[in-house]
Amino acid sequence: MILGLTGGIACGKSTVSAMLVAHGAKLVDADQVAREVVLPGEPALAAIVAEFGQAVLQEDGTMNRAEVGKLVFGNAERLAKLESILHPAIRERMWSRIRAYKAENPDQLIVADIPLLYETGQASLYEGVMVVYVPRAVQIERLMQRNSIPREQAEQRVSLQMDIEEKKRLADFVIDNSGTLEETERQIELFLHGQGLSR
Incomplete structure (x- = not known):
């Protein structure tokens, strides 16, 4: 399967792509x-x-x-x-x-990590799209912590992207990354198991 992977800023896309790679997926990173x-x-x-x-x-x-x-x-x-x-x-x-x-x-599972996958109209090129999701409030908090920036700046940066709820609605697969790493890992395993993908 060729999977498009996307999400919003500070949603933890690189965490999820690293987990998929650890399970044997091949990663192609747009950045x-x-x-x-x-x-x-x-x-x-x-x-x-x-x-x-x-x-x-x-x-x-x-x-x-x-x-x-x-x-x-x-x-x-x-x-x-x-x-x-x-x-x-x-x-x-x-x-x-x-x-x-x-x-x-x-x-094998091939993952294309593309931050602006929906914005650049590439969703239809992939056999499935996975969105790494956290609610907007969590996004803002994590971005403030990660980049040591004030709330106003974090809100501004989040607002520049397509709304995360819209991305979630459009997704074929959603990984909710607002909990612990173990919970995220469990969702990845369920996804891989459900897909019957070879390692």
Whole structure:
């Protein structure tokens, strides 16, 4: 099964993906791939430089993330241009990895960890979507603790994403991560058992 994994900020998606990997799943992480496609020599980085100029590069030839962030911040047109370069490159690399894992072992669970899976319209590409869920109030508390930020800032960051209740409603599988790690692990085992997935 090729499973899309998503959730909201501070819901514990990386905890759940690590548990799935511990049970033998193969993981393809969108954030990791996003960093790979802008390494020196990558076509996506060349396209970003062509679009935004040499100022987006550091002296060692790597992308200056802060500079790119400044260029697109508050500018919808520039942000859309950046995303039109990055999103296809990320998606293509993820799927080439997924296909390689599938060819290796057609029966294994392959997990694609994509923070903005619903927002970028990718849900239909996967055989199932798992949402890691905690109620909004828990999300805010955990984000405040994790990032040492005030409540107002945490609320603002949570509000930038699709509402977690909506993601939960759309999901094929929900892992409620608001309890203990043992409770989360139990849900993962039930999911794997119910799916009859090979380890």
